[in-house]
Amino acid sequence: MKPRSFSALFPVIALFWRERRGGLMAGAALSAFTVLAGIALLGVSGWFVTAAAIAGLTTATALAFDVFTPSAAIRFLALSRTAGRYFERLQTHDATLRVLAGLRVSLFRGFAAPGAARALELRPARLLFRLTADVDALDSLYLRVLVPGFVAIIAGLVAIVALGVLSWPLAFAVGAAIVLPGLALPALAARAAERPARRRAHAQEALRARTVDLVAGQSELALAGELFTQRHRVSAADTREREADIALNRIETNTGFGFDVVTALILAGVLLAGAGLAEAGTITAPLAALALLLAFAALEPFAGLRRGAMELGRTLLSARRLSPRINATPDTALQPDQPQPGFALALESVTMRYEGRVANAVTDLSLAIRTGEKVALIGQSGAGKSSLMALFAGEAAPASGHVAALATTLLTQRTELFQDTLRANLKLAAPQAGDDALMAALDAAGLGDTVRGLPAGLDTELGEGGLGLSGGQARRLALARLLLRDTPIWLLDEPTEGLDGKTARDVMTKINASAGNDRTLLIATHIRREAEIADRLVVIHSGRAISAVGRGEPGFEAALAELRPD
Structure with missing residues (x-):
């Protein structure tokens, strides 16, 4: 994917920032809070289960073990995660819908410019696709690319800091194992999916337009002897869309398999490192369990980027189509000059x-x-x-x-x-x-x-x-x-x-x-x-x-x- 491909996103991101910066930042913060609460919940639960099992080996340790504080922490984290997820979904979707509404207003103004209006008059279906499918595709930019990317990086940094309390060599090793593949796999998936995603978008537009022409103009097509040809064109567009879907599904499956392999390798590495540290007396067995589950949970936000990577090609195509009209200014070449007095x-x-x-x-x-x-x-x-x-x-x-x-x-x-x-x-x-x-x-x-x-x-x-x-x-x-x-x-x-x-x-x-x-x-x-x-x-x-x-x-x-x- 060429770097210049992303230049079309800058006007869109700038409009997002102008329209609803507070709401977008609040949504990202709530999403990060939800993921961090989930990571903490899994880590504390693992520590608590392991510590409780070890404490139960003898009567003295069982009586001395405090079950109330960890239980309260687990309940608090569980409720916090649930509440955070609810308000995160509410805030991110509300902000996205409001931004897209502002985007449509900007596009109406851009498409109302004289040159654009006359060009669209010749092919009015384009305007419909730009204001519906293309605008809708841009919701992935915030919901499935920017927010998950921000949250994944925050989760990786938090995991490094948390593991650093136990062992900094382990923290940096796990951090590199999480962040590097976690970002590389979605990037490779996005590169591979760009072309089929673009083909799928073109095929969808062709399928819609040709189906409308077939239904609305079937009498004229029948009289002209073109009904069968039009049906064939609809079928061809549907075939192209299906082939693009198959290609995207294959890429998504391979990306998921890649994350499964990385997860297995990270867990195996942390398990061995934790066992070694526990045997050396550097950390306890419950802390080793906490480190294992912390590393596992920290990789999950990176896997969430997979869907955004699949849709990034479609998002880039929409951005390239819409960016020129977001901040469109009147074409001065079209504006007549002032005539002579009289x-x-x-x-x-x-x-x-x-x-x-x-x-x-x-x-x-x-x-x-x-x-x-x-x-x-x-x-x-x-x-x-x-x-x-x-x-x-x-x-x-x-x-x-x-x-x-x-x-x-x-x-x-x-x-x-x-x-x-x-x-x-x-x-x-x-x-x-x-x-x-x-x-x-x-x-x-x-x-x-x-x-x-x-x-x-x-x-x-x-x-x-x-x-x-x-x-x-x-x-x-x-x-x-x-x-x-x-x-x-x-x-x-x-x-x-x-x-x-x-x-x-x-x-x-x-x-x-x-x-x-x-x-x-x-x-x-x-x-x-x-x-x-x-x-x-x-x-x-x-x-x-x-x-x-x-x-x-x-x-x-x-x-x-x-x-x-x-």
């Missing part, structure tokens, strides 16, 4: 191409729009209108040329609503807005009376994708959200697509009225009703502006007449 939007010899595409989406295009002007970009689907919107909104960067724009709000073709209350959906645009401001925006969008007539008002719960609202109501809600964004420019990408003519005209009337004379509108459309409010029409074809005509100029009405009627 202008709201400007393009100067801009060329833009999407990643993976051969043809340009925009080619050597120049355009200037004054403050307060209403401009419609007209042309057929695929002409490049939405690409211009993406440039002005900072969702795409030009390959060449210069983009300038004031602050914008983009209303896309799709109405994105979430399974939450009306209030929560509106507050996405203005988190600090009060109910009065929300209702004012709904009134301006023509939805206020409808919301007032609902039993729960703004607290009305929407279903997934805005289920519970008609298409026109959903679009009006999106319009209300636009109105709450008090930016000088509104970018409207086919704002009434899919609405009936009456509703669509009402929506455009309200947009025009709300914009007033000071706000700049840029409308991408091929529908007449949306272009009618414009002061200027710019015809886009194959990513180029081929003509422009203002209201009142010859050709304006003719250009409108060529657009799709209501």
